[in-house]
Amino acid sequence: MLKIYEFASDMSEGKTIIRLDIDTFTVWFIGKENLTRIDRGWNGQIIEGFSEIKQKNRHDLIGDYLQRFSHKGFIKSDTVELEGIEFAPSSTWKFKCTNAKLLNIVNNNNVAWLRNFVPFGEKFKVIEIRSWGDSEEVTELLLKMRITKTLKVDQELKFDDKDLEGIEAMDCLLSSSNVTAEGAKKRLETFLKNGNKTDKLEMCFPVPANFDARTQLIPKDLIVKKLKKDNEQDGEF
Secondary structure (H helix, E strand, C coil), X not given: CEEXXXXXXXXXXXXXXXXXXXXXXXXXXXXXXXXXXEEEEECCEECCCCCEEECCCHHHHXXXXXXXXXXXXXEECCEEEEECCCCCCCCCCEEECCEEEEECCCXXXXXXXXXXXXXXXXXXXXXXXXCCCCHHHHXXXXXXXXXXXXXXXXXXXXXXXXXXXCCCCCEEEEEECCCCHHHHHHHHHHHHHHCCCCXXXXXXXXXXXXXXXXXXXXXXCCXXXXXXXXXXXXXXX
């Protein structure tokens, strides 16, 4: 697993800490402008005596480290998780993974990071985006991906009914003003037919006036049962 976090330092304005986790190995890049302290550690604990100061921007330094772990030009990991990143990636950082999470990416860098995952992953299991970017560009990039398990995006997308039908993942969080009630109904039917017990479908879409979900969204042949919980007495359910 590869994780990159960035968060502000309380010590000085404009100073941030970038934490790079590669499995159990951790590197911290702490600084502002062109002065950076580098700490190293295992399992999140700093190893004393391995710190150093570099006259170089921390964003450039983390790029140097990522290139060290690249193989044939690709930064490979089963899972790549990015959180709180304030800077744009270099176009040479080409990620290849099956699970990708982009959380709280700021300064409109969401699309730039997502672009570095496409088209290098032939198939993704999980894509989770919890930050904002240009909705048309994010939609375009997602449509180039084959996502088999989970697709969760908490921003408005430009998916239409046809795009929705092509999404293989069943565990979804999606929002699009281009999806119709009929398209959402078809998606729900697909979810009920192919989804697993742990999957969850959450969708936001516009509905016409006087819309009745029970008759216009819920499949007519759907049978709803209330299951008895553990330690629940008869008559309580």
